[in-house]
Amino acid sequence: MSDGGLPTGGPSARKLVEVRNLKMHFPIYAGLFRTRVGEVKAVDGVSFDIYEGETLGLVGESGCGKSTCGRAVLRLYEPTSGSIRIDGREIATAGFETLRKMRPTMQMVFQDPQASLNPRMTVAAIIGEPLDEHTSLSKAEKLARIYELMDAVGLNRNFANRYPHAFSGGQRQRIGIARALALNPRFIVCDEPIAALDVSIQAQVVNLLEELQEKLGLTYLFISHDLSMVRHIADRVAVMYLGKIVELAPRDALYARPLHPYTQALLSAVPEPDPNIEERRRRIILRGDVPSPANPPKGCNFCTRCPKVMPVCRDVEPAFAEVEPGRFTACHLYDATIMKTAGETAAPEAQSTSDKVQQGA
Amino acid sequence: MPDGATSVLDVRDLKTVFRTRSGEVHAVNSVSFHLRPGELLGVVGESGSGKSVTMMSLLGLLPSPPAEVREGQVMFEGKNLLRCTEDHLRSVRGARIGFVFQDPMTSLNPVFTVGFQLREPLMKHMGLSKSAAQKRAAELLDLVGIPDARRRLGDFPHQFSGGMRQRVMIAIALACDPKVLIADEPTTALDVTIQAQILELVRDLRQKLGMAIVWITHDLGVIAGIADRVMVMYGGQVAEQAPVKDLFANPQHPYTRALLRTIPHVTGARAEKLNVIEGQPPILYRHPEACPFAARCPQAFDRCLRQNPPRIPVAAAGHDVACFWDFATGAPRDV
Numbered sequence: 001m002s003d004g005g006l007p008t009g010g011p012s013a014r015k016l017v018e019v020r021n022l023k024m025h026f027p028i029y030a031g032l033f034r035t036r037v038g039e040v041k042a043v044d045g046v047s048f049d050i051y052e053g054e055t056l057g058l059v060g061e062s063g064c065g066k067s068t069c070g071r072a073v074l075r076l077y078e079p080t081s082g083s084i085r086i087d088g089r090e091i092a093t094a095g096f097e098t099l100r101k102m103r104p105t106m107q108m109v110f111q112d113p114q115a116s117l118n119p120r121m122t123v124a125a126i127i128g129e130p131l132d133e134h135t136s137l138s139k140a141e142k143l144a145r146i147y148e149l150m151d152a153v154g155l156n157r158n159f160a161n162r163y164p165h166a167f168s169g170g171q172r173q174r175i176g177i178a179r180a181l182a183l184n185p186r187f188i189v190c191d192e193p194i195a196a197l198d199v200s201i202q203a204q205v206v207n208l209l210e211e212l213q214e215k216l217g218l219t220y221l222f223i224s225h226d227l228s229m230v231r232h233i234a235d236r237v238a239v240m241y242l243g244k245i246v247e248l249a250p251r252d253a254l255y256a257r258p259l260h261p262y263t264q265a266l267l268s269a270v271p272e273p274d275p276n277i278e279e280r281r282r283r284i285i286l287r288g289d290v291p292s293p294a295n296p297p298k299g300c301n302f303c304t305r306c307p308k309v310m311p312v313c314r315d316v317e318p319a320f321a322e323v324e325p326g327r328f329t330a331c332h333l334y335d336a337t338i339m340k341t342a343g344e345t346a347a348p349e350a351q352s353t354s355d356k357v358q359q360g361a
Numbered sequence: 362m363p364d365g366a367t368s369v370l371d372v373r374d375l376k377t378v379f380r381t382r383s384g385e386v387h388a389v390n391s392v393s394f395h396l397r398p399g400e401l402l403g404v405v406g407e408s409g410s411g412k413s414v415t416m417m418s419l420l421g422l423l424p425s426p427p428a429e430v431r432e433g434q435v436m437f438e439g440k441n442l443l444r445c446t447e448d449h450l451r452s453v454r455g456a457r458i459g460f461v462f463q464d465p466m467t468s469l470n471p472v473f474t475v476g477f478q479l480r481e482p483l484m485k486h487m488g489l490s491k492s493a494a495q496k497r498a499a500e501l502l503d504l505v506g507i508p509d510a511r512r513r514l515g516d517f518p519h520q521f522s523g524g525m526r527q528r529v530m531i532a533i534a535l536a537c538d539p540k541v542l543i544a545d546e547p548t549t550a551l552d553v554t555i556q557a558q559i560l561e562l563v564r565d566l567r568q569k570l571g572m573a574i575v576w577i578t579h580d581l582g583v584i585a586g587i588a589d590r591v592m593v594m595y596g597g598q599v600a601e602q603a604p605v606k607d608l609f610a611n612p613q614h615p616y617t618r619a620l621l622r623t624i625p626h627v628t629g630a631r632a633e634k635l636n637v638i639e640g641q642p643p644i645l646y647r648h649p650e651a652c653p654f655a656a657r658c659p660q661a662f663d664r665c666l667r668q669n670p671p672r673i674p675v676a677a678a679g680h681d682v683a684c685f686w687d688f689a690t691g692a693p694r695d696v
Binding site: 062063071168170197198199200201202203204207210212225227228229231252255265267268269270271272273274275276277278283285286289 | 407408450499506522523524553554555556557560561579580581582583584585586605606609619620621623624625626628631632634635636637638639642663
């Protein structure tokens with residue numbers, strides 16, 4: 001995991017976000033004297049890059065640390081260790097004032113549009129709050145900007161003085177998006193922006209996010225547990241399990257031929273809305289539950305549920321390495337030296353030439 | 362239309378209204394459906410489409426006021442559940458009709474052990490002694506795939522994970538060997554890998570126990586995998602009803618068609634742009650005189666705004682749709 005192992009992008013691809021070995025541990029206190037008895041390793045050594053103008057999908061089950069990771073990247077938490085560079089500037093250790101000046105470039109859209117909008121503020125006040133904080137626009141200029149933002153996300157200007165409760169879930173999410181756009185950010189973390197919405201509304205919000213990306217050249221970190229939606233919106237996808245990224249690959253390659261056994265199981269578990277496909281599908285059913293991040297297993301995090309587990313997995317933690325151009329995974333199955341000593345051939349390697357993958361961005 | 366003699370559950374013209382401060386909300390409007398022995402009926406719809414309220418109305422599970430089941434007939438074992446005594450209803454609920462709720466976190470009582478909650482229906486409905494109930498409870502936990510069942514009976518709900526809690530809920534619903542199991546979004550709160558486990562369990566239990574199941578969900582993928590027959594609900598009405606393969610291969614209602622096009626897939630070709638259903642679902646402040654989908658429907662014409670379409674049978678057996686537009690001919694239906 002030395003340099004975070006990332007694809008070398010094309011000539012025009014510029015890394016906007018570089019995360020290296022990010023760790024976010026939360027302490028556990030217990031007993032009468034509230035002594036520290038351990039820590040929840042919510043994010044445990046995660047490295048990835050996001051190229052300018054691309055969408056990186058971050059998927060995983062609940063409790064795998066994907067939201068924590070997204071928040072830590074914007075330093076809404078104080079990371080335990082690691083480095084985060086956004087547009088070449090270090091975020092993880094920046095002081096309060098420096099960080100505040102950087103805030104306009106990086107914004108967030110939250111999961112629950114109900115809880116992330118202040119019920120006592122009007123839509124205009126919510127969208128205008130970042131402008132109050134970070135700009136010195138006059139009242140009229142501010143209002144013009146608010147109207148412009150409402151137009152951009154498809155909200156009727158006449159509703160500017162209404163309160164969030166008067167809007168439906170999809171419209172509330174649009175308010176959240178308008179607020180995130182207010183300061184012309186370059187990087188937006190979308191933390192499950194569609195999870196709370198109905199299917200017919202989800203598509204509206206996803207299309208809006210895509211249009212805005214095209215128009216404004218935004219870069220997204222799109223966090224979601226919905227694998228089919230991520231397949232639609234993301235250029236590259238990172239799969240998390242128990243605080244670690246187990247696989248990172250360009251979207252088409254990942255969905256066509258997942259490498260890590262966890263990704264394989266995850267994809268096979270997604271139900272397809274087609275009874276003919278469902279009939280023929282062979283599912284990989286994982287046994288048991290995700291172990292507690294306070295007490296992760298020794299060796300590979302996935303070894304307790306992995307259908308392809310080997311003795312070495314329970315002992316040695318696999319490195320997150322590039323196994324094919326642009327494709328990274330943390331699994332011993334793709335480690336040539338380990339597979340040789342195990343007396344087996346590294347079969348998946350053979351296919352790599354036939355399936356040239358596209359580089360990021 | 363349903364053949365009453367062969368159905369375990371036969372619902373006709375069910376109508377449920379909520380009285381709120383801002384007026385009446387007509388949540389369920391003339392819903393009719395039937396359930397054959399051993400079949401799995403999938404009910405799909407967005408939130409607010411009336412799918413849960415329909416099922417809760419059947420067993421009188423809605424608080425009244427504000428809810429009021431105004432019309433309809435629910436025939437189960439020769440009795441109308443909407444007109445029977447509270448005692449009879451109580452003897453049906455949890456005994457011959459089991460219910461699994463959406464959220465396994467809130468539907469188990471946190472201050473009683475799982476064993477207690479499993480024994481309760483067994484002792485109440487089946488008249489088992491405590492020790493016999495304990496034995497049966499352990500069997501049930503074992504049946505739903507909870508390891509070390511006997512020991513876990515003494516555990517409290519918080520000691521189980523989400524997927525395990527949903528298994529406990531299913532075990533409680535199955536305790537008295539019901540003829541009908543109603544599952545209201547049982548996997549929505551769970552992760553996909555856990556959802557796959559639960560779906561596998563339900564497929565397995567159906568083979569073993571052979572009960573009829575009503576499975577409520579908003580996930581068409583889940584429906585495609587487990588249902589025999591599907592009922593699509595919109596605006597408190599049944600928009601379309603068909604055998605599962607027929608529905609996915611040949612959807613007749615514009616809403617069903619739009620819904621199938623709007624969801625992305627994990628396999629197959631990837632669309633450049635997602636198809637969108639414009640607009641919002643309706644809030645029904647009065648009895649619908651027009652088609653509830655008309656405002657969002659690309660096929661809507663003048664009749665849709667004047668008249669609420671009845672359920673019209675279409676070519677394939679057991680397939681009906683509440684729509685005046687015929688996609689086969691590209692013209693309004695002649696009804």
